[in-house]
Amino acid sequence: MVKHYGTTKALDGVDLDVKEGTVLGVLGPNGAGKTTLVRCLSTLITPDAGSARVAGFDVLRQPRQLRRAIGLTGQYASVDEKLSGWENLYMIGRLLDLSRAAARKRADALLERFSLTESAKRPAAQYSGGMRRRLDLAASMIGNPQVLYLDEPTTGLDPRTRNEVWEEVRRMVADGATVLLTTQYMEEAEQLADELTVIDRGKVIAGGQVAELKAKVGGRTLQIRPSDPEQLHRMVGAVAQAGLEGVAGARADVAEGLVNVPIVSDEQLTALIGLLSERGFSISSIDTHLPSLDEVFLAITGRKTSDSELGQDNIKLEEVAA
């Protein structure tokens, strides 16, 4: 699929394949073409070239049928802010040809499910960012769409709200929806996606199972802070000697007073902690650190993301999360 804006190639030949009932994560920095991709696939804009079939319908030739099969939740909540949460859902139910009674029931049920019943009568403008995003998800669910597009569903949300949104997405998938998720965050992709496609400047630069991609990138880093900084090197030695399967390359970060251990599984994390307590180490904090989008890019392409500001955004987010 190709889409140009003037001389800018927003999409420069993107190929995707999503299996029914799974989540495909599309990971990429700002300006990679993620939103353009979603807008093409949801009939909002027409691509310059290429073709796509979603839920068996041709995006270009059968836009009307396609619109019955999809739901879209954008980066900017697409609800009517002047209407109450209930009125928003009722309206969409009616637009999807539900009877008055059915639209009413569906609105009530979805508000309940998304924990918005108490705020049902308040205008959406008064909702918090997370509530608005949940209302947006609820609105996308009214027609029980076969395919859901989630365009950066958690960008700009605080960690607690982000977790709520993730929880809802998991429920939708459990109910059988096929999801195309775009995100800037490796963590989000890892939490939700079955398969992952990394795009940059309108092109696919990597793709595959999340686990494969993670192996390529190197999984998580465990950061252990000994209560006594003097024990830093002893701890590194202990980890190296223990020879846990797959755990290698423990490094001491003297400046920060941390031991960094790359790990790829939860079992390794548990084993490491068991080992350290066995050896009588006192630990003041443990943290796991996922590779940021920048690190993913570095690992895949050997260069930084084209958007240098993004790196700073990621750091900010991690600080908030910590």
Place this chain on the structure above:
Amino acid sequence: MSAATITAPDKAPDQQSQVTKKVDTDEGRIGLRANARHIGALVRRNAMQIKQDPESMFDALLMPIIFTLLFVYVFGGAVGGSLGGDRDVYINYVIPGLLAMGGLNIAMSVGTGVNDDFNKGVMDRFRTMPIARSSVLIAKLIVEGGRMLVSSLILLTVAFIIGFDLKTGPLELLAAVGLALVFGASLTWIFMLLGLSMKTPQAVQGVGFLAIMPLQFGSSVFAPTGTMPGWLQTFTDYNPLSNLADAARALLNGEGAVASPTLTTLAWSVGITLVTAPLAVRKFRTKT
């Protein structure tokens, strides 16, 4: 099995144009009844917005009162005198004119409202739903028609309070209000198109004002055109607002020809709608 597949073109983009050309089949077309239901739901949306934000009704509620009182008490004596009477004569002259102008004022606010509304994310949702895209605009048109009706009723109430004398009957009154609504609806399409085409509500307001002033004052709405220079009279003869005001005046006062200005007004209304309505729908469909 794949639920979604995107394939990049293997040919160059220019060779693909035939393939990518939209070929809509009749399959999935929205039926009339479904369309009416969608429009109903969207009218409800617009009505709820007004309920949530009552200030948005100020123009429809207050403009007719302020305009009537200003024109009647500022110009009434002077113009009425030259009409060979007094202020009461002017009341009967200007009220049909203000009835004609009401639609223009409401329609202008549509431009700014549409611009604001259509830049919001909810329009993306509407555009990805299985509804006729025109239904969003038609719903807006219906609600604006309602606002015009309310505005006309307030104007007439004020008019009767300050001494307007209906020289014909309720049927003629109804016909005058109906004609004003038909013309107002066609103006609404112009301003919807304008609102969809311009970048900011301020720009819409600026352009709207520039277009409206000559139409409003270069007409028979506020004063008879007899003393105007020849070139201006030629303009007022074709000005739809002038024709609408003349038609309403003839209907309410029982003096002068009804048919000619009425037909001219209707011709304008139909012409404007035929040109601007498809353009507005097209603009809404392709707006990104």
